[in-house]
Structure formats: structure tokens, C-alpha cells
Amino acid sequence: MRYKSALSTVLAALTILGLSGSLIPVAGQAPGTTVGTRPGTPPQAGRVVAIRAGRLFDPKSGTNLRNQVVLITGDRITDVGANVQIPAGATVIDLSQATVLPGMIDGHLHLFSESQRSYIPTSNGGKGDPNFGEHDKVLMAYIAALKNLHAGFTTIVDLGAGGPFGWDIVDLRNAVDNGLISGPRMMVAGPNFSITANGPVNSPEAARASVREYAKRGVDWIKLHTDAGACNGPRVTLKADGTMATTRNPDYTLDIVKAVVDEAHKHGIKVADHVYGGEALDWDIEAGVDAPQHVVFATDGQLKRMKEKGIPAGMTFFDMSKDDSEDMKKFGNSCWRMVQKGFRNNHAAGVKIGLSSGNQADSTGFPHGIQAGMLEYYVKLGATPAEALRIATLNTAEIIGWGDRVGSIEKGKFADLIAVSGDPLADITEVERVKFVMKGGDIVRSAGSSGWAGELTPPLRLPPVVR
16 A cells, blocks of 8 residues: 555654654753653653743734743643642753744645655756655655754645645655654645546536545645646736736636535535635635635735635745746746735735745755745734734634644643744744744754754745835
């Protein structure tokens, strides 16, 4: 079976790399004191951990609470407050000189890609290993998942992959959930959604049947592509006056979008849609799509209806910046300028915005694990630091339907926490330098004997904000 063979390769590789399990030193504790778990294994039932937080960010109030104690039993937070008593025998983690925040959440990324093989260095003229296969793709996807986790993204949503291996993402999510391997909490959409896999018969009932098939295979999301193509693709027109036009996917109609949303919701599945604006966004609003993605040229009327209906916008950034100079030469406008304008408009209209990186497994310019840099752009484009942090935590938790379990540091929620040295409310770029990561009470990343953990990736030159 694909699942067993692919995941066995991943587990064997982790053993070779020495990542199958270790005890992790904890910042502020005496040498030799550890909170150790095998990656992916839930914390021991009844184990109590107390975190002393010098500053604790509360996304609901948008403020830092001072000198808090977070009490954790197993994988859940059991108490939070300034006067919480630490039980005898509890393991204490001293983050009294740091800022503790909820684990961040990425509501749109892609761990798999059809062109992953092109990014494996080989002697084959830089074209990738000709024998690159399914197991390699799974391993690369898992490495991408770990990069996100170690960067402070304790929850991620994979919104689909092309090619025949799209179902592997469901297997990867299950392997994490079952404790076989360590990784972020994952929600997944499976392969790129097809109304029918058996020919060009597109109808509401065919769409419903396809949703039912996806539900049987265990997806959490359906990802539609009602707008056709990428931002600067042949079905998208960028105009020199700073506007944009798109052509909808010919396989879609309003009735089909409504059918997909209705059938998905019957099965407890949420629906996202690749949509820039225009008629396709009108359909999303009418059908009640849970998470339109991109939304870079919504009209004032569309934004008003989105706010009234509680429909959010998930705006990718760095993926839209790669062709800025080429776009400007060709159109006198660019995708990068449109997404910045769109963020300002969506934010000013009061539409809920979630963090959606759109990161791809094969992205050489903006790889997995750097999406915390988006918060810097939120602030440059008009959000306050508190709003930017809320976008990356509680907003996205609520959009994906997990607001009752992640997104804030509260009693009853999973113990998903991160820490940074400084104060992100004073310098939002602090979230790009995460030093401590805990997922479900399991320490994923912490300090060694020399202090804080080192940076995961070198600084990147990110694209400029267009004023």
C-alpha cells in the first residue's frame, strides 16, 4: 500500500538522520534537566509542566500580560494567570525574560508539488534526479512540514496538490495524528479538486459526488479554483490603471459552487477557493465559501457583503511578488502591487483576514518556514502589531474552525506555544526569530547549553512594499 511504503521511507530516513527521538534541554533549567519525548508521541498523561512567561500575548485584548504562569497537564493548558500555583513536582520552564505567544497558524500552504524533483541538487544538469519518486516527494513534504513547525507554525492547512500523489498528504497528516512522526497539526484538502474524474460532465450532482469521494478519503477541506489560472497567467489581465480582471474556470457555475459548499458542509468539511475578485467572488459570497483565498481586487460592495456574512480573506504575499519587475514591464501593473492594494482595502473594510502564505514545496525564493515575515508586511500596510499577531493566531484559528482548541493561550486549549526574545508589539519582526516551540505540551524546539536555539534559515531579502 502507498501509505505504508511511503511513510516507512520517511521513518527510516528520520532514523538515519538521528531525528527519531531525543531529550531536549529546556531554557532556564539546570544542566541535565530535560522535558523529553519521542517526536510525535503525546506527552505522558498527567505530566505537569509550568511555564513562567515574562510577557504573554493575548490576541483577544491585543496586549501583553505580565508575569504569567501557564500550567500544562499532558497536552492541554489547565490554568493561566499571574497567581497560578505551581504544583510540587511540576517541570518548570523559565521564559520570564521572553514573550510567549500562541503557536502561529498558516491557513494556506502546499507541502507537495509536481515539480519537487527540480529542486533536488544532482549532477543531472540541475534538472533533478530522473529517478525521483513518490517516497522522495513524501520525505520532502515532511521536511517542509517540520520547517513550518520549527518556525513557530504549530498548525497548518495544506490546500491541495497536483499530480497523482495528492492523497499522500492525507497519509502524512494521519501519521502525525497517530504519533508515528512529529509535525504540526494539519488540516488537508487532498489533490486539487476535480468536479469529476471521469470526463467533462460538469453538474451540481457530479460536484456533490466528487465531494463525497473526498470525504470518504478523509479530507478536512475542499479547495476550489473558481478563478482560472495564476495571477499573471493567460486568463488574468493586469491593467496599467491599477485594476485587474480574471476569467472564471469554465468548469464552474454558481450552482456548482453552491453544491460543493452545501455537500461539503454536510460532511463537516470546509471549502476554500482560489479567487481574485469579480464574478467568481460574487459566487463565493452567495454560496458561503468558508475561506476565499487571495481576494486582491474585491469591490467595496463585495467587501461589505463579506463582512456582513462573516466571510474572511486569506491573502498570500510572497508568491505574488516573484514577477513584479516582469509584470511592470508587460502590464504597467503587477500581482505584487495588486495584493498590497487588496490587503489595504480588505483591512480597511473590516473583513477578517487570516494568515495564508501559499508557500510551495518547490519555492526557491520563498520556502517553507519564512512566512512569519508576512506579519512585517501586515504592519507596513496598515495593521497594528497586535492586529498582525491576531491574524497569525486567533483569526486563522477561527477561520479554519479550530478556535476552540488553538489560537490563544487559554484553559482547555492545546498547549501550543512559542516564544521570542523581544516584544513583537514593539518590533513585529521578533516573530521571524522564534526561539522556543511547544506543540501539545511536547517541546519541539528549545535552547541548548549555550542559550537560545539558533536561527533555522539565513535572513532573506524580501520584496519591497509599494507605496
